[in-house]
Amino acid sequence: MSDRRTTRIFCASTLYGAATLAAALDADCFGPADRRLLLVSNNSATPELSEPFDASPAFAHLRDRFDGVLSWNEAIAPFHPGGWGPRPDDQILWERYLRMLWDLGDDRIELAVESIQVNPALAICQVFGGAPVDVYADGLMSYGPTRFKIDPLVGTRVRRVLHLDLVPGLTPLLLTEFGVPPEIVPTDAFLKVLGELSDTGETLPVVEEAALLLGQYLSALDILTGEEEEDLHVRMLRGVVRLGHTRVVFKPHPSAPARWSRALEKEAERLGAELTVLDTPVLAEVVYQRMRPALVVGCFSTALLTASALYGLPVARTGTGLLLERLTPYENSNRVPVTIVDALLPDLADDDAVREQHRGMDVDDLTQLLRAVGFAMQSKIYPELRPAAERYLSQRLDARTWRYFKRRRLTSLGLPGGVPAQLAFIPRNATVRRMARRARSLRRRVVRRGDA
Numbered sequence: 001m002s003d004r005r006t007t008r009i010f011c012a013s014t015l016y017g018a019a020t021l022a023a024a025l026d027a028d029c030f031g032p033a034d035r036r037l038l039l040v041s042n043n044s045a046t047p048e049l050s051e052p053f054d055a056s057p058a059f060a061h062l063r064d065r066f067d068g069v070l071s072w073n074e075a076i077a078p079f080h081p082g083g084w085g086p087r088p089d090d091q092i093l094w095e096r097y098l099r100m101l102w103d104l105g106d107d108r109i110e111l112a113v114e115s116i117q118v119n120p121a122l123a124i125c126q127v128f129g130g131a132p133v134d135v136y137a138d139g140l141m142s143y144g145p146t147r148f149k150i151d152p153l154v155g156t157r158v159r160r161v162l163h164l165d166l167v168p169g170l171t172p173l174l175l176t177e178f179g180v181p182p183e184i185v186p187t188d189a190f191l192k193v194l195g196e197l198s199d200t201g202e203t204l205p206v207v208e209e210a211a212l213l214l215g216q217y218l219s220a221l222d223i224l225t226g227e228e229e230e231d232l233h234v235r236m237l238r239g240v241v242r243l244g245h246t247r248v249v250f251k252p253h254p255s256a257p258a259r260w261s262r263a264l265e266k267e268a269e270r271l272g273a274e275l276t277v278l279d280t281p282v283l284a285e286v287v288y289q290r291m292r293p294a295l296v297v298g299c300f301s302t303a304l305l306t307a308s309a310l311y312g313l314p315v316a317r318t319g320t321g322l323l324l325e326r327l328t329p330y331e332n333s334n335r336v337p338v339t340i341v342d343a344l345l346p347d348l349a350d351d352d353a354v355r356e357q358h359r360g361m362d363v364d365d366l367t368q369l370l371r372a373v374g375f376a377m378q379s380k381i382y383p384e385l386r387p388a389a390e391r392y393l394s395q396r397l398d399a400r401t402w403r404y405f406k407r408r409r410l411t412s413l414g415l416p417g418g419v420p421a422q423l424a425f426i427p428r429n430a431t432v433r434r435m436a437r438r439a440r441s442l443r444r445r446v447v448r449r450g451d452a
Helices: 015-026 057-061 072-076 088-101 121-127 187-196 226-242 258-271 284-291 302-310 320-326 335-344 351-356 363-377 383-396 407-412 430-451
Strands: 006-012 035-040 068-071 108-113 133-137 158-164 182-185 211-214 247-251 274-277 295-298 315-317
Touching: 006 015, 006 121, 015 035, 015 057, 015 133, 015 158, 015 182, 015 187, 035 072, 068 072, 088 121, 108 121, 182 187, 187 284, 187 302, 211 226, 211 284, 226 247, 226 258, 226 295, 247 258, 247 284, 258 274, 284 302, 295 302, 302 315, 302 335, 320 335, 335 363, 363 383
Parallel strands: 006 035, 006 108, 035 068, 108 133, 133 158, 158 182, 211 247, 211 295, 247 274, 295 315
Antiparallel strands: none
């Protein structure tokens, strides 16, 4: 029997992720280890100007789950966690360096990481090349396909995908190309951890029977312009006031510009509503516990699903139709969260659906939809999903479900709903394009002469 010490390194970039890990530890989802180390990564655009989550008062409630806290930013400085990965020839050197820096010796290393498709998680897995890996997911992206094709030297080491049960009955697609099984982090354990964080919201104002608006800062992702996102928040406010909510709380994204809040304040004054803007950076789930909002409204935030599935709060979504149209390329990993929220939750514009909390799809229909969307997004990674995608598109493509697909994408994959094969050559045919341009030019000249 080996006398080597086992050290498990848990990697997290957000307080929410650390809370998910804490819940998994409390529920004994991880086996015994001699040491548990939390590796914190600050992935913000300018980490030098922002505090990592482990510096927040809320983290003190999670700290005792770990034997030590490490900083990935400090270890790889001056590189940025989101953009740096080790060169293949340097991986062994980096492992030796980190073992010395973190006093790992010849420990047997096990990893628990999030978002394994990208850095920093991918870089950490590459540095510790022989370590078994557990992937944990705290959001809706785990229900979609793996974002990029992963090196088998990394993918075959993944043992399972731990995830919150945000859509009961829905099974994650993430990493199934490697046969990785999903495992649910018990909801009771997660709620218990969130309960421990509730006192971090003591400075929150007490607003009873209020509607809560969730900001996401989508313009930072180049999905919407700043003006469009500001207008989205205003439409949220108008929608909840129309439903009869005169007390409204807005929880902006921590990085969002202050002018958005001022625009909402002006609109609230015009509508005769009492608006409270939360300037305290706390988890939405802490707000749920402290305020018990009468309605939670957002675009496609994971917090909408935690409100509904974990806290039983009424929810509504808005703006998802625009995002489904705007997301590019089709493989954009936000497509699955937007699809889930759009397909499941009531539209704020539909008063009756919001009041009755009418769900758009059941889990079986959503599962079939996501298999089709997942194949359309990553057909080379999931070729086995083609029959399911063809079946869904040939039987279920209608005015409601067309919003989740693009005709050009279906055409390129030879799927039902695309341009028929005998016509597919037209957009690429130079002669046809030249004739079309001549026809348009001739039509313009005829119109100008007619006006004269």
